[in-house]
Amino acid sequence: MTAAANTLRHPAVRNRLTTRQLPKRAGLYTLIGAFILAAAVQGLTGFNWFGLLAFTCMFYLPAIYLLSLVKENRRRAMDRLIRALVTVAFGLALAPLISTLWTVVSKGLGILNWEFISTTGGAARINPDTLELVSSSGALQAIVGTLQITGLATLFSVPIGLLAAIYLVEYAQPAFWLRRTVNFLVDVMTGIPSIVAGLFAFSLFTLLLGPKAFSGLSAAVALSVLMIPTVVRACEEMLRLVPADLREASYALGVTKYVTIVRIVIPTAIAGIATGVTLAIARVIGETAPIFMAASFTDSFNANPLSGPMQTLPVMAYTGYKFPGQDIDLSNNQAWGAALLLVLLVIVLNLVARIIAMIFAPKTSR
Numbered sequence: 001m002t003a004a005a006n007t008l009r010h011p012a013v014r015n016r017l018t019t020r021q022l023p024k025r026a027g028l029y030t031l032i033g034a035f036i037l038a039a040a041v042q043g044l045t046g047f048n049w050f051g052l053l054a055f056t057c058m059f060y061l062p063a064i065y066l067l068s069l070v071k072e073n074r075r076r077a078m079d080r081l082i083r084a085l086v087t088v089a090f091g092l093a094l095a096p097l098i099s100t101l102w103t104v105v106s107k108g109l110g111i112l113n114w115e116f117i118s119t120t121g122g123a124a125r126i127n128p129d130t131l132e133l134v135s136s137s138g139a140l141q142a143i144v145g146t147l148q149i150t151g152l153a154t155l156f157s158v159p160i161g162l163l164a165a166i167y168l169v170e171y172a173q174p175a176f177w178l179r180r181t182v183n184f185l186v187d188v189m190t191g192i193p194s195i196v197a198g199l200f201a202f203s204l205f206t207l208l209l210g211p212k213a214f215s216g217l218s219a220a221v222a223l224s225v226l227m228i229p230t231v232v233r234a235c236e237e238m239l240r241l242v243p244a245d246l247r248e249a250s251y252a253l254g255v256t257k258y259v260t261i262v263r264i265v266i267p268t269a270i271a272g273i274a275t276g277v278t279l280a281i282a283r284v285i286g287e288t289a290p291i292f293m294a295a296s297f298t299d300s301f302n303a304n305p306l307s308g309p310m311q312t313l314p315v316m317a318y319t320g321y322k323f324p325g326q327d328i329d330l331s332n333n334q335a336w337g338a339a340l341l342l343v344l345l346v347i348v349l350n351l352v353a354r355i356i357a358m359i360f361a362p363k364t365s366r
Contacts, residue, residue, distance in 0.1 A: 022071050026066060027080070035061035053095075055089050101343070108340030111333040117143065117341075121302045133173040139338055141301040145216060146345070149283050149295065152220030152305060153227055158277055160224075161231025169239040170261055197225040198290030205294070216298040216305030219312075222290035227280050227311040236326025238269040271360040278353035282346045288314040303326075313342040 014277035022031075038055035042048070061084050068077035068127025119138025164182060170178035205213040242265050250260040266273070296309035297319050 006135060021076075021200075022068060026067065027084075030067065031056070031060050034063060036216070039340045044266060049122050053091075060084065067089050070192050072115075091194075104336065104339050104343055107333075108336035111337040112340055116337055117130075120299070139313065139316060139334065139341060141299065142311045142313045142316040143341065144301070144303055144340055145295070146285065146312040148303070149216045149219045149223065149291065149310065152217065153223035153284060154277070154281055155222040157227035157231050157280070161228050161362050162235050162273070165231045165239055166261060167234035168236055170257070170265070176247060184351075186229045186232050189225065190233070192225065194226060194287050195289040195293065197222045198293030200225060201290065201294040214294065215307055216302075216310040217231060219291040219295035219310065220305065222294045223284045225289060226284050226287065226290070230280040230283060231277055234280065235269075238272030238276065239265060241272065242268045252336055271357045274360060275353045278349055278356065282349040282353075285349070286314050286342055291315050292318065293330050313338045313345070317342065334350040 035052075035056045037059050038052050041055050042052050045051070059080065064084055065077050068080045104309070116138055116264040118140055120140050123328050168179060168182060172182075198219075201218045202213075204221065205215065205218040246264050246268065247260055250264050251257075255263075292315050295315075296311070297315045298309040298311050302308050302310050316338040317335045320331045320333075320338065324331035
């Protein structure tokens with residue numbers, strides 16, 4: 001029997017995994033069609049972005065399901081529907097972030113210039129053209145206060161958090177009562193509201209120094225209360241990722257436990273530790289309530305964190321709307337400019353965390 005006869009009697013069976021499938025760009029074309037249809041409906045009922053996105057989702061989800069059900073099969077149709085729902089949920093979660101960033105950038109970019117960064121908001125100057133006394137719209141006092149208070153909080157919390165994590169990972173026995181107590185307290189501190197940390201710092205310095213003991217140091221103590229549990233958990237997880245073989249190899253060479261931790265364990269986990277610390281800083285740098293309670297606010301420049309009220313960028317953004325000056329528009333612009341500077345600082349800190357992780361990550365290639 002020849003090969004041709006076999007082919008005629010038994011034709012080639014098509015691969016069922018590649019048959020009855022929608023084109024690769026069917027989802028994109030369906031989404032574009034749903035968008036056009038939603039735009040048409042919005043044109044009849046009154047245009048707004050929320051309604052446009054809502055109608056697009058309402059038209060897209062059943063359309064892609066029905067197309068897949070007709071062309072493919074029920075399982076693939078359900079798969080496409082679930083993937084579309086996940087995509088829509090991701091877009092809904094991303095929409096507030098994009099909206100917030102767009103609002104902050106669009107309203108804060110107009111005032112963000114070198115004069116805003118390098119001058120003090122409470123200072124007054126004479127306009128050389130009109131010889132009128134005008135108030136400055138600077139944020140120098142808030143920038144300096146933010147950097148000083150956050151730096152002090154980092155200085156307080158990082159050693160405490162790192163040492164606590166080393167104790168939990170390297171020294172404490174799993175069933176030891178002190179280990180359970182420390183874990184419990186760290187979990188409790190993780191859920192402490194920020195206003196409670198501010199009240200704690202304010203009460204502590206009031207008892208020590210008297211009433212109205214506002215200072216940058218008090219605000220740094222409040223932020224350190226919020227930072228410590230984050231630093232402890234981040235460092236603890238990174239230290240646990242260090243292979244036990246490295247510790248055993250060090251002990252086999254006669255190296256003490258302390259030297260093993262300092263020379264082997266911490267350098268191996270330094271990338272993750274640095275990243276966790278940087279993210280903890282980014283988490284507290286935008287706190288308003290504890291700083292408002294512990295350091296109050298001021299428009300004048302104060303570079304002494306040990307005495308007197310201090311201003312920070314989040315507090316400046318809050319007070320610009322809550323307690324505007326005589327020029328309400330100027331106060332609102334200052335608030336948006338401070339918010340934009342704060343967003344830029346957080347972005348820079350996250351980039352620094354990425355760079356640190358890349359530089360200090362263990363090199364696996366030869």
